[in-house]
Amino acid sequence: MPELPEVETVRRGLAPVMEGAVIERLQLNRSDLRFPFPPGLAERAQGRRILSLGRRAKYLLIELDDGATIVAHLGMSGSFRVEAGEGTETPGDFHHPRSKDTRHDHVVFHLRGPAGPVRVLYNDPRRFGFVDLIAPGGRDAYPPFLGLGPEPTGNSLDAAYLAARFAGRAQPLKSALLDQKVIAGLGNIYVCEALWRAQLSPARKAGSLVTPAGGPSGELERLTDAIRAVIADAIAAGGSSLKDHIRTDGSLGYFQHSFSVYDRAGAACPTPGCGATVLRMVQAGRSTFHCAACQT
Incomplete structure (x- = not known):
C-alpha cells in the first residue's frame, strides 16, 4: 500500500491540474470499488469547482466550492493519471508499477481549467481503493478520520x-x-x-x-x-x-x-x-x- 509520502507526491502532482478547475462531468465506469460509490456522487460533483487538494493521513481530499469533499484512497494498486491533449502523466512514486490499462479506469474527472479541458483518471486493477463524498460540514465526523492522530508533517507532532x-x-x-x-x-x-x-x-x-x-x-x-x-x-x-x-x-x-x-x-x-x-x-x-x- 502506498505510504504517506507517495500520497503526498500524488497530491502535489494533481494540485496544479485540479485546483481551480470545474468538474464538467464525473464519469463512473462501475458501481463500486472497495465500497459502492455514494448515491448521486456524479450528479453532486457535476458543475462544482475544485477549491483545493488536501490530504489526511493516506486519504486525498478534493474540496469543492459547495463545502463538500470528495475523498479518495489509493488502496493497494490505485493511481491517478492526467491526460491533457497528447500528454499523459501519472503523479507519484510507488513500490510497484502503476497500471495504465484503460480497462481499470474506474473514475474519470472531466475538468475544465485555465489551460483548457483535461481528464484525471483513477485506475485501480485490484479495486481496494475507494472514492467517497463527505457532505458540507461533515469532515470531523467522517468515520475513517475519527481518532486519527496528528500528521507527521504538522507542527502538532512534538x-x-x-x-x-x-x-x-x-x-x-x-x-x-x-x-x-x-x-x-x-x-x-x-x-x-x-x-x-x-x-x-x-x-x-x-x-x-x-x-x-x-x-x-x-x-x-x-x-x-x-x-x-x-x-x-x-x-x-x-x-x-x-x-x-x-x-x-x-x-x-x-x-x-x-x-x-x-x-x-x-x-x-x-x-x-x-x-x-x-x-x-x-x-x-x-x-x-x-x-x-x-x-x-
Whole structure:
C-alpha cells in the first residue's frame, strides 16, 4: 500500500491540474470499488469547482466550492493519471508499477481549467481503493478520520505530545508508532527508518522514553526529530518507490536508494564505525529492519 509520502507526491502532482478547475462531468465506469460509490456522487460533483487538494493521513481530499469533499484512497494498486491533449502523466512514486490499462479506469474527472479541458483518471486493477463524498460540514465526523492522530508533517507532532501518548505503555515502540491514533499515516518503512536514525530499538517499551515526571526524554526528542526528518526527506524525493518511476516533473524518486535499514537485512549497517549487519524480525506480522548494535 502506498505510504504517506507517495500520497503526498500524488497530491502535489494533481494540485496544479485540479485546483481551480470545474468538474464538467464525473464519469463512473462501475458501481463500486472497495465500497459502492455514494448515491448521486456524479450528479453532486457535476458543475462544482475544485477549491483545493488536501490530504489526511493516506486519504486525498478534493474540496469543492459547495463545502463538500470528495475523498479518495489509493488502496493497494490505485493511481491517478492526467491526460491533457497528447500528454499523459501519472503523479507519484510507488513500490510497484502503476497500471495504465484503460480497462481499470474506474473514475474519470472531466475538468475544465485555465489551460483548457483535461481528464484525471483513477485506475485501480485490484479495486481496494475507494472514492467517497463527505457532505458540507461533515469532515470531523467522517468515520475513517475519527481518532486519527496528528500528521507527521504538522507542527502538532512534538515530543511533549508523544510523551503524553507513551506514558505508562509497555507496548513495543514500533507498534506504538504504527498506531494511527498516535500518528496519522506513519507506515512501516518510515517507522523503521526513523527508529534507526534515532538509534532506538523497535522492541523498546514506548513508556521507557518518558521521564518519571511525564515529560519527553532526550531519546524521545531525538525520535520526534527523526520522524519529521525522514518524512520530509521522502516527500522531497517523491516517495519511497522501490523502482525508478518518473514523476510529473520528469525527475525520478530516489529515496529508496537512501534506505538505511528497510529491506536491507544482511547488509552492513551504514552507521560509521558500526560494523554490524542489518537484521530482520517480525513484529505483529510486519517485517522490522534494524541494527541491534546501534539501536538500543
